[in-house]
Amino acid sequence: MSIRVKLLLSYAAMLVVPLLLMLMTALLLVFVFRGELVPLKTMFKAQLESLDEDNYDSLLKHTIARNRALLTDQGYLDDLAGSLSSEGQALFVRVDGQPFYVSAAIRGKDALLGSLPAYTAGQEARGLPAITYEGELYTARQYNYLTAEGDRGSLFLLRRTDPLLFAARKLFPLLFVSLLFILVATHLLLTSLMSRRIIRPLLRLERAAGEITEGNLDFSVDIAGKDEIGRLGIAFENMRSRLQQSIRLQRQYEDNRKELITSISHDLRTPLTSIQGYVDGILEGVANSPEKTELYLQTISLKTAEMSHLIEELFLYSKLDLKGIPFHFEEVPLAAFAADWADELAIELEKRGARLEAEIEAGPEWRVRIDREKFKRVLGNIVQNSVKYGDKPELAIAVRVHADGDRAVLEVGDNGPGIPSEALPYIFDRFFRAEESRNAVTGGTGLGLAIAKQIMEGLGGSIEADSAPGQGTCIKLMLPAAYAKEAEK
Numbered sequence: 001m002s003i004r005v006k007l008l009l010s011y012a013a014m015l016v017v018p019l020l021l022m023l024m025t026a027l028l029l030v031f032v033f034r035g036e037l038v039p040l041k042t043m044f045k046a047q048l049e050s051l052d053e054d055n056y057d058s059l060l061k062h063t064i065a066r067n068r069a070l071l072t073d074q075g076y077l078d079d080l081a082g083s084l085s086s087e088g089q090a091l092f093v094r095v096d097g098q099p100f101y102v103s104a105a106i107r108g109k110d111a112l113l114g115s116l117p118a119y120t121a122g123q124e125a126r127g128l129p130a131i132t133y134e135g136e137l138y139t140a141r142q143y144n145y146l147t148a149e150g151d152r153g154s155l156f157l158l159r160r161t162d163p164l165l166f167a168a169r170k171l172f173p174l175l176f177v178s179l180l181f182i183l184v185a186t187h188l189l190l191t192s193l194m195s196r197r198i199i200r201p202l203l204r205l206e207r208a209a210g211e212i213t214e215g216n217l218d219f220s221v222d223i224a225g226k227d228e229i230g231r232l233g234i235a236f237e238n239m240r241s242r243l244q245q246s247i248r249l250q251r252q253y254e255d256n257r258k259e260l261i262t263s264i265s266h267d268l269r270t271p272l273t274s275i276q277g278y279v280d281g282i283l284e285g286v287a288n289s290p291e292k293t294e295l296y297l298q299t300i301s302l303k304t305a306e307m308s309h310l311i312e313e314l315f316l317y318s319k320l321d322l323k324g325i326p327f328h329f330e331e332v333p334l335a336a337f338a339a340d341w342a343d344e345l346a347i348e349l350e351k352r353g354a355r356l357e358a359e360i361e362a363g364p365e366w367r368v369r370i371d372r373e374k375f376k377r378v379l380g381n382i383v384q385n386s387v388k389y390g391d392k393p394e395l396a397i398a399v400r401v402h403a404d405g406d407r408a409v410l411e412v413g414d415n416g417p418g419i420p421s422e423a424l425p426y427i428f429d430r431f432f433r434a435e436e437s438r439n440a441v442t443g444g445t446g447l448g449l450a451i452a453k454q455i456m457e458g459l460g461g462s463i464e465a466d467s468a469p470g471q472g473t474c475i476k477l478m479l480p481a482a483y484a485k486e487a488e489k
Contacts, residue, residue, distance in 0.1 A: 021182045056084065057141070060155060061125060064145040071155060072147055077101045084157065092116070092156040095147060106158060109133065119144050119152040130161070137161050201229045205236055217244040267310055271303040278303075313447040317430060320454035327371045327458050334366040334408050334481065338401040341379060345399070352387060354395035361402040368408050368479045374455045378463075379412065381448040382475045386414035408481035413474035419467040427465055428453040 063070050070076045071093065081091040081103045090103040092113055099113065106112065112133040120126075121144070128140040143155040201223045208221045217240060223233025278296045280286075287293040319325045342358040349356050386397055392415050400411045419427060430450040449463075456463045460480055467473035 017182075017186050021186070056087075056089075056157065057125065060143050060157075064124065064143060068145055068153075069148045071145065071153060072100070074101070088159055090158045092158060093153065094119075094156070095153045096151045100153070112138065112158075116140065116154075116156055117142065119154050128156075197227075198229060201233060205233065208236060208240070212240060212243070217247065264310075264314065268307060271307045271310075274303045275300050310447075313451065317447050317451050317454065320451065320458065323458075325374075325458075327374065329369045329371055329459075331367050331369050331482070332372065333364060334362045334368050334401065335360050335364050337368075337370075337372075338362070338399070338410060341376065342399050345379075345383060345397075349383075349387075349395075349397060352395070354387065354390070354397060357396065357398040359398070359400045361400070362408060363403075366403055366408060367482050369482070370459055370479065375459065378452040378455050378477065379410075381452045382412045385448055386412070386416060386473070390414060390416045392416070403481060404478070406481060408479045410477045410479075411474055412477075413472060415472045418469040418471050419465070419473055420469055424465060424467055428463065 072095070077091065077093065081101070084091050085103065085105060090105040091101065092099070092103065092106060093101040094116075097118065102113070112131065115131055115133075117128065120142075124145065125141065125143050128142055131138045131140060137160070139159050139161050141157045143157075145153050145155070147153050204221065204223060208219070211217075211219055219240075221233055221237040221240060223236075224230055278300050282293060282296050287296045316325075338360050339358075342356060342360070346356040346358075383397065387395065396415045398411075398413045400409075400413075402409055428449050430447055453463050456477060456479075462478050464476045464478070465473065466476065
């Protein structure tokens, strides 16, 4: 539910809830005062049985006592009826049981006038029970007197009364206080609910923003809901989480940079130290024969080549890591590409006294999108590692190409010494060497497999290793493959 709808509902509630509570309060007051729920007309009928005494009551009592002859004076009665009419009252005079004067407001209402009681001796003024006539409620007051001629006269003051208005006048103070209380309570309740749903989440967001400003990201913004503030809280939490991950990644990059500098310093210091030693040997005359001088120069050339290779590998890795080397993709038939590469590899391995076993199971219809040169660089690095670390009298390298679902798999295995299980998860990390001696023969740069991993990720594929000590190592290269409808002929 949106905030707009919540606000509209709260405004409607502030109007409807007090009205409902006022109605319930009125019914409760009826129950408290009467002991049961009864209609207003029935409830207040007893209280409407007599008119409250007013100025006319005193006037009539004075007239009856001092000058009762006026009560048979038509002019006086007309003036009195006119004054009573402005107050909402009507006048009816009866002498010896016969109507003598009737106000215009009640003329023709014979049943109403006939229900009025007869002259009662000894009761000069009294209130009468409320009278119902044609669905309307009338209250009346009776004045009994004897005329100057000794006739029995009765004067009636009648007023049509609305029980609801009467009840409102009677209960107004209590209802007014109740209304104020209900309005205040409703306002406080709705304000508290809106505060809980809107203000408090905003305050939590403000505190969270303060924490981020102070550099503290180790917290969570727990604001749920489907409204705008709930979605804002979710977005804020996503921002905090991504910012925290970004900072962690930045710190990791910083640590990796320091580690990289340390590794480069270590790998460059060794050949530099050797070069410096041999140069000093030549300058100081240690190489005192042409043969020895030539040996020193050959060693210097070898160490220089190692440094050049290291710098080249490092430069390539850095470019790949920064996505600075473009890939030139082309769709290549997998079987044909693997067969050509295996033929070239077999010639190279034969020169080194090794043999190649190739098994190409992928059909001619399988194609892969690769950068030929970079993919060959991956294959070359893998084979170079196998040759470098081979410890058998006859090195054997097996190449197998097959399809696995929608992936093309190219496996390169050897019969070398294998990789310890504790080192296997790290062989694709830069500068990692399972063989720690770092000698000129087997040490290498520690970047070959790291470069292979970077290239495979750039090609949209992946690289895995499976090895066991003494049983050799198998490197798996996996690439997305496309099935060509028309097989190559």
